[in-house]
Amino acid sequence: MTLAGVSIRLLAATLLTIIAGGTARTQPAAAGAPAVGVVEATRRPITETSEFLGRIEAINRVSVVARVTAFLDKRLFDEGAEIKEGDELYRLERGPFEADLASKQAQVAQLQATLENAKLTTERARTLLGGPAGQQSTYDAAIANQLSLEAQVQAAQAQVQASQINLGYTKINAPIAGKIGRTAVTEGNVVGPSSGVLTTIVSQDPMYVTFPVPLRQGLELRERYGPQGGLDAVVIRLRLPDGRMYGHSGKLNFVDNTIAQSTDTIIVRGEIGNPILRASSAAGVTVHELTDGEFVTVVLEGVQPVEVLAIPRSAVLSDQQGDYVLAVGADNKAEQRRIQLGQSTTTIAAVIAGLEAGDKVIAEGLQRVRPGQTVSPGPASPLILSSMKPAADAPAPQADHGASGSTRLLDRKP
Template sequence: MLKRFTPSILASYMSLAVKGALGSAFIVSITGCSDENAAKQVAPAPAVSIFNVVSQEVGDYREFVARTEAHQEVKIKARVEGELIERHFNEGSYVEKGQLLLRIDPSEYKSSVAEIEADIKSKIAGENGAQRDLKRGKEVAEQGFISQSDLDKLTTNYEQAAAAVKSAQASLEKAKLNLSYTEIRAPFAGRIGKVNYDVGNIVGPSSNELAELTDVDPIYVNFQVEEADYISYRQKHQDSVNNPQNVPIDLSLRLPNNTNFAAKGQLDFADTKIDRSTGTVELRATFANEKSIVMPGLFVTLIVESKDKQEHALIPQAAVQENQQGKFVLVVGDDNKVATRIVTLGRRINAMWVVESGLQEGEKVIVEGLQKVRQGVEVKPVEKMVDHVTGTISSKTDSAS
């Protein structure tokens, strides 16, 4: 039998249902707030790696695209014709000055020397005979036994015999010189390249070069400077215009593999005129290259830095970010809260940026954990070390060990 509900009974049930729902919502709300507060109180500050900003003396800085050139370079050629019979070096090896490199068959040239030496002896004998005839002729001419015409003939014969001796002696010097050319020696110390003719080939003055010898210690580095910059340089360094080695600049090289060359260079030469087609002047620097690391013909970056230097802050490249306002870093203050700092950056030195403005030595910048923080957040900073050359980040304990 169905129970019938009066309007008053239905109203009572609805009132109780509404009160129950409101009570449940209130309990859920109280529980949610307490959970959020508990989460806020329990969540630890995120840990980030920081780097203490250091400073370094840095001067005015320019980079130039440059090309390397051998200090000395020679194409070795045959100066006499003959068969190539000996080779005394390995291709690509280092050879000393005066070292025998190649030998051409000297047989023909030895024969020429011997033949001319014999001819000289004959001509000297003829000269001596003509000299004796002239002496006797002068003695009898004083007594009137021969005419002046005959005496003149004797004089002429002697002069011709003497001239023939000198001519033969000159031929002997030339023959000996040609004989010496059959031995090809290194004109200076350096590395010798590929040989273009094997033993057994006939070579001569009309042949191509036999090999190429280069001296790369020191190595030349050629670069161009725009005319306006060069005029400014001359105005600023009047005392050094005629002595480029005294210009107060430091020169260094960055190689094609993006590594820095160990040796420092010095300015060696400045051209005497401006190239009309390019509006530049040619300059040259020299670098010690004892281990022959830098080869001729490389495109390199020449770094020119003034010796008049000022202190600037240095930071790792890993700390730098960029937005619409420019480059910035995240700095951790004394209260361990994060602040955004806009910075003006200068040159890069290996893995470090030079900071021209925006940071000072001793401030702390975040280098790891950047994605976990934002402006105003409190963090747990962990100090790290950064290798200035490679940019490797490590803990202080790792660096100490």
């Protein structure tokens, strides 16, 4: 063998060794089944809720005006204070009205005296009818004069009553109990029916809350709660402008009879308590949580919970065909299950179709799994499991405060 042949064979062997070694290095080692966290689909009672934007309205509202024209002598209330029905608010100048009443009463007394004399005259004319001096015409005239005076007395008494009413109008009293606003007129000014509103009173407890409901959603609510008792099947809760949930609940009591054509909505109203939040201060101001005209989020909550098949929201995936989950099937293989979701929260998904109670869905490690792949299932993390706990054990999530007409679920402890 020549030296050239040996060199060629050594070079070829070296190249084969390098190629074989490189190929071995590029082949990955066989990977094991990916570990995933699974949660079992379970049925649990969940309260359905729907959210709308609404406003607080006082049940009673009165614009106080003057009934007679006079000078305003005194203002007898503290602006912004709680008042009771019948409390005196303003006192007008009484002198002219008292003088007018005295004059009318004097006219009544004068006419009554004249009437008494007419009655005596009539009685004498009736007595004379039995003798030669009596005339029927004289008697008839006496009766007519008596009746005329009786009518004049009645008219004068009506004038007295009118003067008494006008005198009473010089004291302006509160027609309802509630919180009074600021005064529009100060002492010393002339007020009258043409002066406009002097002040406003709004009742405080309870309050109305009114909110528009889109017609389509209203029909859904009717189908949902109608068989359960209609308006009595729903409880009202309020979310205040700062995000806090109001501590009292209320009931629906009115649905309007007309749909607004411009918005395709119908007005719904409820009633909710508004007790005193803080006792009256030195200035006489009492604080209530709800204020007339306040903007709130109305949460309609069903009285009777409904049972749904619940899984963690994090287990739900979506593509162009819709929602699906990866469930652990036979031999620990991942299976794609197409599902139909009901009304869900940010942490819990309510499944209408596609799963059965007891199915195990993958909630963690989804990014490492493909349908048909063998997995190593284990319990989900405490964070995922805590999201599935009842509302008594974990706080319920709050929806976006700016949403209108949204619907969600509140998890209730079985």
